[in-house]
Amino acid sequence: MQTQADNNRVLTGKHFMLGNYAVVEGALAAGCDFFAGYPITPANEISERMAARMPEVGGRFLQGEDELCSIYALTGASLAGAKAMTATASAGFNYMQEGIGYAVAAELPLVIVDVQRCRGENYATQSDVMQMRWAASGDYEMIVLAPSSVQELFEHTVKAFNFAERYRTPVIVMSETTIALMRENLVIPDPKDIEIVNRVRPNVPPREFVPFKADPDGIPPLPDLGEGYRILHSLNPHDEWGGISWDPDVFETMYERIIGKITHHRDDIVETQGFFLDDSEVVLIAYGSESRPALDAVQQAREDGIKAGLLKLVTVWPVPEKEIRAVAEQASVILSVEMNIGKYAGEIERASGDCCDVVRVTKNRGEIHTTAEIYAAIEEVAK
Amino acid sequence: MKGNPLRRYLREGSLPHFFCPGCGAAQVMNFFLKAADEIELDFDRLVAIGGVGCTARIPVYLHADALHGVHGRTLPWATGMKLHNPGLEVVIFAGDGDAAAIGGNHFIQAARRNLDVTMIVVNNLNFAMTGGQVAPTTPERLRTMTTPYGNVEPRFDLCELARTAGATFVSRWSTCRSRQGTNALKRALQHKGFALVEFVAQCPTNFGRRALRTGDPTKCVQWIEERSVTLKEAKNLSDEELKDRFVLGDFVDYQRPVFEGSSILTTGGEK
Numbered sequence: 043m044q045t046q047a048d049n050n051r052v053l054t055g056k057h058f059m060l061g062n063y064a065v066v067e068g069a070l071a072a073g074c075d076f077f078a079g080y081p082i083t084p085a086n087e088i089s090e091r092m093a094a095r096m097p098e099v100g101g102r103f104l105q106g107e108d109e110l111c112s113i114y115a116l117t118g119a120s121l122a123g124a125k126a127m128t129a130t131a132s133a134g135f136n137y138m139q140e141g142i143g144y145a146v147a148a149e150l151p152l153v154i155v156d157v158q159r160c161r162g163e164n165y166a167t168q169s170d171v172m173q174m175r176w177a178a179s180g181d182y183e184m185i186v187l188a189p190s191s192v193q194e195l196f197e198h199t200v201k202a203f204n205f206a207e208r209y210r211t212p213v214i215v216m217s218e219t220t221i222a223l224m225r226e227n228l229v230i231p232d233p234k235d236i237e238i239v240n241r242v243r244p245n246v247p248p249r250e251f252v253p254f255k256a257d258p259d260g261i262p263p264l265p266d267l268g269e270g271y272r273i274l275h276s277l278n279p280h281d282e283w284g285g286i287s288w289d290p291d292v293f294e295t296m297y298e299r300i301i302g303k304i305t306h307h308r309d310d311i312v313e314t315q316g317f318f319l320d321d322s323e324v325v326l327i328a329y330g331s332e333s334r335p336a337l338d339a340v341q342q343a344r345e346d347g348i349k350a351g352l353l354k355l356v357t358v359w360p361v362p363e364k365e366i367r368a369v370a371e372q373a374s375v376i377l378s379v380e381m382n383i384g385k386y387a388g389e390i391e392r393a394s395g396d397c398c399d400v401v402r403v404t405k406n407r408g409e410i411h412t413t414a415e416i417y418a419a420i421e422e423v424a425k
Numbered sequence: 426m427k428g429n430p431l432r433r434y435l436r437e438g439s440l441p442h443f444f445c446p447g448c449g450a451a452q453v454m455n456f457f458l459k460a461a462d463e464i465e466l467d468f469d470r471l472v473a474i475g476g477v478g479c480t481a482r483i484p485v486y487l488h489a490d491a492l493h494g495v496h497g498r499t500l501p502w503a504t505g506m507k508l509h510n511p512g513l514e515v516v517i518f519a520g521d522g523d524a525a526a527i528g529g530n531h532f533i534q535a536a537r538r539n540l541d542v543t544m545i546v547v548n549n550l551n552f553a554m555t556g557g558q559v560a561p562t563t564p565e566r567l568r569t570m571t572t573p574y575g576n577v578e579p580r581f582d583l584c585e586l587a588r589t590a591g592a593t594f595v596s597r598w599s600t601c602r603s604r605q606g607t608n609a610l611k612r613a614l615q616h617k618g619f620a621l622v623e624f625v626a627q628c629p630t631n632f633g634r635r636a637l638r639t640g641d642p643t644k645c646v647q648w649i650e651e652r653s654v655t656l657k658e659a660k661n662l663s664d665e666e667l668k669d670r671f672v673l674g675d676f677v678d679y680q681r682p683v684f685e686g687s688s689i690l691t692t693g694g695e696k
Contacts, residue, residue: 076509093688102508103688107534111501118505121492122513126505144495267490267506268513270469274436274485277494285438286485286493 051099052233061192061222062087062129065155065215066095068199069127071236074153075101076124078112080134084164084219085157088129109134113141113154120150121275123266125203129155132170133162136177142212143178148275149262149300151206151241153199157217165408166219168330169382174214175359181297183304185311186214186359188329192226198356204239205311209303210261216358218381220331220410248272254296255282260303304360313356314365318344322351324424325369326403327390328379329355331410336379339416348424358386363393370394375423379403381410431458434468436488443482447642449600449626450480450520450547456603456624457483457516457545460610470514472506474499476528478520479554479628480547497528500535503542508686515542516614521562522552525581529561532583536590538684539618545610546583546621549628550636557631564669567636583623588677593618595676599625601650602673609675618683625649625671 051070059067065088069077077096079089089105096103102119106112109130116126130138135156145152158170174186185205187198195217202213244251244263253273256262265271274284279293287293304311317337319325324343328336333354343350353369355362366389370376375398378387384404391400403419405411444451461468471489475481477496484491492502499517507515524532524546535542551569552558559569561581568575584597594616598606606624613620627633627645634640637648649671656674659667 076505078505097686097688097690102686104504104508105687106501106504107530110498111504111531111534114495114498114501115505115508118492118502118507119509120505121490122506122509124505124509140495141498144498147494148492266510267472268470268510272436272468272489272491274491274493276485276492283438285436 052236053230054232055230057228057230058225059192059228060087060225061195061217062157063091064192064196064228065129065199065217066091067230068196069153069203070095070099071230071233072200072203073125073238073240074127074203075099076116076119076126077101077128078104078106078115078126079128079130080106080109080112082131082134084159084222085129085131085134085155088155109137110141113138114144116152117141117145117148117150120152121267125151125207127153127155129157131157131159132173135170135173139177143180143182144277145212146178146182146300147180147277149210149264150212151210152212153202153206153215154212155199155215155217157219157222159219160408163408164219166331166410167382167406167408168218168332168380169385169406170216171358171380171382171386174216181301183301184214184359185209185211185304186216186357188216188355188358189221190330190333190354191221192224192228195221196228196230200236204237207239207241208261209307210241210264211303216330218331244271252282253284254280256299260299260306308360311357312360312362312365314362315354315356316351317354318351319353319369321349322372323349323374324351324377324420325373326350326352326377326379326416326420327355327366327369328352329358329386332379332381335411335413335416338413339420342413342417343420343424348420350420350424361389361393366390366393367395367397370397373398376400377403377419377423379411379416382406431455431462434458434461434488435486439486442486444479445630447627447629447645448479449549449624449628450483452600452603453480453545453547453624453626454483454486456607456610460607460614464611464614466514466614470512472513472515474502474515474517476519476523477554478522478552479549480518480520481523483518497523497526497531499523499528500531500540500542500544504535504540504684507541511541511685517542517544519544519546520553521546521548521550521560521583525561525583533586533590536587536592536619536621539591539593539681541618541683543613543616543620543622546623547626548583548623549626549632551628551632553628553631557635563636569632569635584621584676587619587621591619592621592677593681594620594678596621596674597623597625597671597676598673599649599653599671600627601646601653605673612678616678618680625653
């Protein structure tokens with residue numbers, strides 16, 4: 043299943059690279075061989091670099107006529123066997139929800155990068171954090187990764203492909219204007235040190251293959267189109283054979299399995315990072331670029347004798363409930379730090395139960411929090 | 426039906442189909458199977474694509490790889506898979522809603538790019554599956570569920586649109602012209618590039634009963650036939666005389682490079 047990354051795709055070495063470019067290099071290192079996108083700022087550098095890089099590695103690049111074309115081209119390419127990715131920004135991400143719904147129902151591995159921007163402008167924001175999870179119609183679970191640096195844009199893009207392939211599902215990389223348009227040091231490892239996951243393909247001939255009968259872990263093998271398996275890939279509720287069915291039992295069973303692929307593998311998917319959590323009384327919870335000033339503020343608070351800590355969420359969806367609960371049980375107060383009106387704070391409150399107070403530290407003016415602003419919030423609760 | 430030699434191309438367990446008695450889309454499925462059989466189309470390499478609508482159900486019944494269930498996105502699906510694997514034989518079954526309304530821009534762009542697929546449009550002149558609403562293809566003055574006082578919008582000519590956009594094979598027939606239509610499908614399936622075959626088709630249940638005031642399939646078919654002229658006949662008619670007619674025939678058949686992606690390594694571009 044696991045193969046090594048192809049050497050000529052991987053720009054091993056030290057770079058000083060734009061965040062959007064790091065996404066491209068992460069995708070290529072993960073084996074991406076199909077990209078489709080529609081122009082939108084601040085995601086354009088991803089498309090532009092893909093247009094140059096994809097033909098170099100034998101992949102295909104499509105500039106779609108709109109976001110719908112892009113997302114559906116991904117699903118078509120994915121079914122044909124490609125590792126496919128698109129990149130967009132908040133307003134464009136709206137349009138893709140329809141295709142994401144299809145990718146969920148048809149169980150297609152693909153990666154979507156959303157470089158979040160403010161409504162109508164390209165200012166910094168994290169306001170899509172709910173759109174990531176809830177915007178497509180129907181019931182589903184979503185895997186969403188939140189990088190906070192150029193290095194993490196590279197690494198999380200690789201992870202996103204691996205999750206997509208492992209669980210036969212769309213995965214979202216939640217980028218932001220802040221990191222996408224920033225240049226930073228990036229170290230790209232040797233291909234042999236990059237873990238690559240490829241989808242499971244059937245190991246039986248077509249006449250013995252039941253296309254949506256899952257292995258015990260819930261993920262059916264996926265053959266490429268045109269190999270003689272002759273499968274119907276419908277959005278509509280379908281039985282183990284792929285036949286469209288109006289049987290309520292079929293509908294229920296199908297979505298239990300599709301949702302279960304993620305909920306049952308929660309521990310494999312969820313990732314957080316803790317800083318100074320051992321004895322902390324004031325715990326900040328942040329994701330994406332906001333975790334950077336949050337960590338700076340925590341370090342400053344420590345220097346000033348305040349027992350502050352940071353829980354940085356790498357996986358935003360599914361919610362790291364156990365990890366949030368654990369810090370809630372220990373801390374006296376949680377600060378939920380976000381660059382929006384305070385959206386994910388509701389999830390933190392839910393996961394915390396009644397263990398401790400959750401204070402919302404929000405900023406919704408197109409700018410990232412400064413360290414001083416977050417420090418002031420820590421000081422306020424630590425009084 | 427048991428002895429029908431075309432039955433082997435249908436997916437086991439998918440019947441009975443859901444088409445109404447006298448449905449034109451079901452006839453077009455039959456034309457396709459005849460054409461596919463005669464040219465010995467490899468069903469292992471076939472990917473049949475349907476969006477949403479009555480016509481979009483055709484791929485559900487074919488024993489082939491198939492995609493189904495999202496309205497208007499047939500061509501984006503096809504674009505992704507054809508770029509990744511040009512060896513696939515991709516055939517799209519679209520109603521006029523899929524092709525001319527919600528998927529209209531995809532249709533124009535795929536024709537412009539000369540994407541190497543066959544697109545079969547069953548034009549039953551209305552949104553049939555949803556109960557008979559007006560479509561961009563509904564002739565003027567006719568009554569539908571959403572034009573109770575008569576349609577005031579001019580209709581789309583899909584073949585003219587495809588030709589202008591750059592499609593390299595364009596043909597229109599009606600369900601009355603099974604032989605010509607099946608032949609057109611054979612040529613479309615063998616054509617390299619964007620091939621469109623449009624069938625003007627009867628929908629007795631929703632178009633017939635409302636627009637034509639008859640649910641009788643034969644009368645609906647007669648109504649289409651009475652308004653049909655061949656391309657040759659059309660040359661002697663004025664635009665005004667052609668306004669409510671269906672022009673049948675082969676509009677375009679030529680070759681040009683097919684779409685392989687928006688960025689291709691070449692020896693050098695324009696300086």
